[in-house]
Amino acid sequence: MDLGIRGRVALVCGSTRGLGRACAEALAAEGVAVVVNGREKESVEEVAADIAARHGVEVRGVEADLSDSAGRQRLLAACPDPDILVTNNAGPPPVVFVDVSADAWASALQANMLGAIELVQGALPGMRARRFGRIVNITSAMVKSPHVLMTPSVGARAGLTGVMKAVARDVVGDNVTVNNLLPERIDTDRQRQMAELAVAARGITLEEAYAEIAATIPAGRLGRAEEVGAACAFLCADGSGYLTGQNLQLDGGAYEGLL
Numbered sequence: 001m002d003l004g005i006r007g008r009v010a011l012v013c014g015s016t017r018g019l020g021r022a023c024a025e026a027l028a029a030e031g032v033a034v035v036v037n038g039r040e041k042e043s044v045e046e047v048a049a050d051i052a053a054r055h056g057v058e059v060r061g062v063e064a065d066l067s068d069s070a071g072r073q074r075l076l077a078a079c080p081d082p083d084i085l086v087t088n089n090a091g092p093p094p095v096v097f098v099d100v101s102a103d104a105w106a107s108a109l110q111a112n113m114l115g116a117i118e119l120v121q122g123a124l125p126g127m128r129a130r131r132f133g134r135i136v137n138i139t140s141a142m143v144k145s146p147h148v149l150m151t152p153s154v155g156a157r158a159g160l161t162g163v164m165k166a167v168a169r170d171v172v173g174d175n176v177t178v179n180n181l182l183p184e185r186i187d188t189d190r191q192r193q194m195a196e197l198a199v200a201a202r203g204i205t206l207e208e209a210y211a212e213i214a215a216t217i218p219a220g221r222l223g224r225a226e227e228v229g230a231a232c233a234f235l236c237a238d239g240s241g242y243l244t245g246q247n248l249q250l251d252g253g254a255y256e257g258l259l
Contacts, residue, residue, distance in 0.1 A: 004238030006031030008132075010084035011075065013066055013119065016043045018188040019138055019181075020088040022229030027084065028055035030233055035060045035079040067111040069118060076122040083130070084236045085123045087116035088138040091190070092152040094197065100152055108152035112139075113160040120164070120178075124171065133176030134236040137164060138228075141184030141251055161247065168245035177244035179235045184251035185213060187222040219252030 010027045014020040016038030024034050028051050036051065038044040041063045048061035062078045064071035066089045092108045116137055127133025139157040146154040161180060168178035185191060195209040204212075214221050228250055234240065235248070249255050 003030050003233060003236070005084070005134075005233075005236055007033070008083040008236075009033045009035070009079065009081070010086065010236070011035045011037075011079040011082040011119075011123070012084075012086040012088070013037050013075070014088040014090065015086075016040070016047045018190065019183060019186065019225055019228050020086070021047060022225035023086050023088070023136070023138070023232040024051060024059075024229075025055075026226070026229035026233040027086075027236065028052075028057050028059065031055075031057060032084065032236075033058040035062060035075075035082070037062050037064055037066070037075055039063065039065050066115050066119075067107070072115055072118050072122075076119065080122075081126040081130075082123050083127065083132055084134045084136075085119060086136045086138065086232060087119055089115060091140060092150075092156075094149040094194070095152065097148055097151050104152055105155070108156040109159070112153065112156035113163075116160055117163055120167065124167075124176065127176045128171060128174040131175045132238075133171070133174070134240070135164075135176070135178045136232050136235050137178075137180045138232075139180045139182055139247075141182050141249065141255070143180070143182055143247065144249065144257065145184075145255060165245050172241075172244045175241050177235070177241060179244060180247045181228060181231060181235075182247050182249045182251070183223065183228050184249070184254055185217055185222050186225060186228060186250070188225055191222060217252040217254050221252065223250055223252055 010032045012024040015024040015036040044061035048059045052059040064074045142150045142154045198209040
């Protein structure tokens, strides 16, 4: 299926591994030129070269920490006019609610709410002027299924979701869409971290921890990063201009709610 975005330019944040890289790969496979981003220069360069070699598109790498404004501005300076923006950043670690410090709340807001907002603010004017834009925010299942050990993530990402809903309604008339991906139980380093917490807390093996996680999912398995990448590419398609302001859950059927 041709998504009609060959020749477009995408800025994909946090894309040297995990879900961000999967999104960069999926877009590159559609002929999109990609700017990849990470905190470590060597890994950024390696990933950029690898994606370019395998997909035959232009790929540039930008070393920048998205948790601070200087890093975000460096990224926007390197790619000032993206047609596609995928925001993504590592989430805060699990923590007991009463132990969340003021600094931890501030850090979560910077990394998982304010950072994405600043990048969207930078990309939107050009998208609206060109009358094409696709913005995809990788948030979390915690937005719709809050967990008490993940309150910094819940607060920051729920706040981002509200802001993006308002923005989506304002810009869709210029063929700019804004949607969110809500992944859960995807087989990435983040899920391994959660499994290792179960190992440490309960004395089970890593294999047993993964089996317990899979047993909570109706699909009977963890999701694959490339499945998230495919969903991201679909939201960025030329033909997805009527799909906006949505929260697409990628959870193997785990969410029990109706809406």
